Amino acid sequence: MTPLQASQLQDRFAAVWARAGGTHARDAFADLAGRYGEPGRHYHTLDHIRRCLRDLDWARDAIAPDDTDAVELALWCHDVIYVPGATDNEARSAGWILQWGTGIAAANRIAALVLETVHDGMPASPAGRFTADIDLAALGCSRMRFRHNGACLRAERTDLDDQAYDAAERAFLRALLDSPRIYYTELFHARYEARARSNLAWRLAQPGPAGVTGIRR
Template structure:
């Protein structure tokens, strides 16, 4: 088996197949509507290639293909325990939630949501599912889904699961975030990062699904508090 191209993630082909399967299933509505669209819907492959190219952009250090894989895997894990109204929309939102990512911009979620709306509409995903996907991407701005928003809870829990890693894994995550913001002077970064940590610690629950709260809440709060203490030292 040939080695992957040097600029491609080792999981590229598996991820592309995962995307194709997801988009194909996400297009399904009624048999009549599906039949009417079969001749016109575009190949899902190029959409997946575009997304994977975005996740591999050189300015990324934490928000990389590995982060995408981690979020997709955590979504799958949570959906084994949580009944979400639209699992396909949650998985689509995981693919798009950081598809547009420039560390110096504060509008990444909005731009990612607009990308999802354009791409999924063109790709033949029903309008309601496309709108739900875009809404979910926007929920990741503050990771504070409304009460009863099970789709949002699954996505946000999957995105925040990194906070509950081992001390070593959490340290690697924090270092990668700092590297992404390497253009920011140390004092300004410490202030901005501390504000993010305080926001997260101020949430009544970091993890909104029962299984996520049980598995990850305590470890995540410990890691966040430790980082905040170090930043304030």
């Protein structure tokens, strides 16, 4: 990330943080950026957040105006805590907004949106569905990008050998492919569903532990 890109990200974070009522934006961003830049992260980085923000901006007109800042802040912090193999990363990331966002009236709502990125069923609210869909939008990217993302995700899981990783990855991807819908909003379903299913089917057809797509946890 170049200094200009870092500055632009910080400015954007500070703007939405202030609109939501947050204080100490510089300190909050420094902590957030430091966590996304931890050694060992290859996919769950600020690059992932930048891609999420691009999809948010593309979808902005379809999101209720009262929801956009909450969705954006949920995306900013949904992977701020990432411990490979941990099952409470999303819950701890939700806790981050509650810790730092003491002046944000919607902090509890934002924390609830973060929990939608567990992807364990259809979110109850439109804001939750957009948050979840944006997080998974990368599944519907080009095959080349899909493979690159998979290599990055595999690189994060040094706690698993190839066989264990392959089994866990296949279980996660098969569950997505077997679900009636990967994307719950009509907008993301129309844009990404077919390509995401093609990417998942392609990966599952590959023999042996290839590590080319990657599990989320």
